[in-house]
Amino acid sequence: MRLYVTLASPWVRRVRVTILELGIEDRFEFVQTKWPHSWGTQTVAMPADFTAATPVMRIPALVTDTVTLTDSHAICDYLNAEFGAHRLLAREGKARWQALSTMALANSVLEAQIMRRAETLRSDKERSDDFIAKMRDRTFRCFAALEKHLPDFGGTFDLAQITTAVACSYDDWRYGRGWRSTAPKLAAWYDSVAARPSMKATEPAETPQR
Numbered sequence: 001m002r003l004y005v006t007l008a009s010p011w012v013r014r015v016r017v018t019i020l021e022l023g024i025e026d027r028f029e030f031v032q033t034k035w036p037h038s039w040g041t042q043t044v045a046m047p048a049d050f051t052a053a054t055p056v057m058r059i060p061a062l063v064t065d066t067v068t069l070t071d072s073h074a075i076c077d078y079l080n081a082e083f084g085a086h087r088l089l090a091r092e093g094k095a096r097w098q099a100l101s102t103m104a105l106a107n108s109v110l111e112a113q114i115m116r117r118a119e120t121l122r123s124d125k126e127r128s129d130d131f132i133a134k135m136r137d138r139t140f141r142c143f144a145a146l147e148k149h150l151p152d153f154g155g156t157f158d159l160a161q162i163t164t165a166v167a168c169s170y171d172d173w174r175y176g177r178g179w180r181s182t183a184p185k186l187a188a189w190y191d192s193v194a195a196r197p198s199m200k201a202t203e204p205a206e207t208p209q210r
Contacts, residue, residue, distance in 0.1 A: 002029045003075075004050055004061040007205040010110050010170040011072040012060045017162050018076045020198035022084045033059060034208045040118030041126075073107070076159050089159045102149045102160035105142045109167040112138040117174065139171060140182045147183040157196065165193050173204045 003019075005012045019025050036044055046057060054061035054070040062069045062078070069075045080088045090096040116135035119127060146164055153161055168190040171179045180187035193199065 001027055002031055002053075002063040004031045004033055004053060004059050004063075006033050006035065006059055006207045008207040009059055010113065010166045010204070011058075013169075013202050013204065014159075014163050014166045015060045015062075015072050015075050015079075016202045017166065017198045018079055018088060018159065020201060021088065021157060021162070022079060024079070024083050027083075032208065036209060037121050040121035073103070076162075080159065087156065087158075088162070098149075098152050099158060099160040102146065102152065103163050105146050105149070106160070106163040106167045109139050109142045109146075110163070110170070112136075112142070113167070113170050113174065136175070139167075140179055143168075143171075143179050143183040143186055147186040150185060150189055153189070157193065157198075161193065165190055165199060169194065169199070170204065 003015065005016065019028065031050075033046070033050060038044055043057075050061070051057060053063050053068055056070060058070060060070075060072055060075060062075045067078070069078055077089060080086055081091075089099055112135040116132055116139075119132050119135070122128075146167075149160075149164075157165075164186075168179075168186065171177075177187075
């Protein structure tokens with residue numbers, strides 16, 4: 001299987017953490033993509049194999065012998081079903097809906113974080129500080145809501161926890177620790193899982209530039 005990745009993307013990271021938690025890293029060819037900073041506001045030229053795999057030109061993108069998936073949740077769900085016997089996300093029932101409820105909030109954080117990042121890459125003349133503040137406020141509200149989901153977290157570092165941890169980590173890395181005062185219990189939980197081998201092995205770094 002071929003997985004298109006970049007170090008900075010939290011969407012990619014949730015897939016990579018899932019792969020490590022399932023112990024199937026040796027099944028993948030990881031293709032490092034390179035992005036100019038203009039990706040935030042402009043169409044950028046990418047290699048033909050990449051655009052064929054993901055016409056929307058987003059990452060991650062997974063290419064297998066039978067299916068191509070270009071959404072991180074779809075990829076994680078596929079890996080969980082095909083290689084994890086639904087260990088990281090229940091197939092049905094209350095546990096599934098609880099996990100999806102948590103993941104919806106964590107995904108909203110990731111979306112806001114990436115939209116904020118794209119806005120910061122605009123020129124000073126074009127950049128909207130109001131929009132950046134709006135995305136920051138959205139992440140803080142969602143972190144506060146995620147803190148209320150902590151009692152639902154079980155002993156398995158599942159897809160809901162993976163996505164939440166990746167969201168916490170990205171804010172720490174890209175924007176600082178301000179979110180922690182909004183959700184101190186969530187921050188303490190994140191600190192307890194940040195040392196997991198799968199998290200340490202996938203710590204974010206800037207994407208290589210072309």
